[in-house]
Amino acid sequence: MSFFADKQALVTEILGRYPQGRERSAVMPLLREVQNAEGYVSEARVAEIAQIIGSTATEVKSVMSFYSTYSSVPTGKYHLQVCMTLSCALKGSDQMWDYLTDVLEINQAEVTPDGLFSLQKVECLGSCGTAPLMQVSDAGYYECLTKKRLDALLADMRARGDGSLPPSDTRAPIYFEPHPSSPAPVTSSEPGGTA
Ligand code: FES
Numbered sequence: 443m444s445f446f447a448d449k450q451a452l453v454t455e456i457l458g459r460y461p462q463g464r465e466r467s468a469v470m471p472l473l474r475e476v477q478n479a480e481g482y483v484s485e486a487r488v489a490e491i492a493q494i495i496g497s498t499a500t501e502v503k504s505v506m507s508f509y510s511t512y513s514s515v516p517t518g519k520y521h522l523q524v525c526m527t528l529s530c531a532l533k534g535s536d537q538m539w540d541y542l543t544d545v546l547e548i549n550q551a552e553v554t555p556d557g558l559f560s561l562q563k564v565e566c567l568g569s570c571g572t573a574p575l576m577q578v579s580d581a582g583y584y585e586c587l588t589k590k591r592l593d594a595l596l597a598d599m600r601a602r603g604d605g606s607l608p609p610s611d612t613r614a615p616i617y618f619e620p621h622p623s624s625p626a627p628v629t630s631s632e633p634g635g636t637a
Contacts, residue, residue, distance in 0.1 A: 445476055445487055445490060446472075446475075446490060452475065465494075466496065466497050468494075469502055470509075472491045472495070473506060473512050477512050482513040482514060482515055482516050483512055488503055488514075510562065513562070517560040517579075518558050518559040519559075520559050520560075520605065521562065522576050523562045523563075523578070524561070524562070525565070525575055530573040532573070535573070538576075541592065542561060545596065546561065546596075548561055549561065558600065559596075559599075569583060573586075578599075595608055
């Protein structure tokens, strides 16, 4: 069944954002519509988008593969994206990943039987100073993670169960020598601090 068949006004509005002859530029907002509605972009939706913008499925997939925000497989209500790039790796992201696969009993691109959680390894999330971290779904960054903080976050998400996110807890990096204008650093004495 088509996703966009009953959304012609939306398709027209999206295509209208770009000059005539540049319909291929609409690939990302069209992907976003599907990703938001269905949690992932299936082969059938890729083909549909390619047809709308006068492109090929291969080209649409090449855009998808560049951005971790699009998934080609179903995701859970809480899509946990763990940064595995250098700064996070040096701060234990491998161990964090192993811990998550153990407690959730799923692996890369899998969803827990209750549909709540899915896991994905991603490249640098752009917050290397607060490694290790993960992004949940399309929003929340959870930084300076430890087992203790992960357990608390997973318990919070389980209790919510509706995809709503625990409060953002963006943390200040720990500076060797705090700059006068820096926010107060997190210390191990704070609840949920380094454990
Ligand atoms: S290396 Fe993980 S956020 Fe940059």
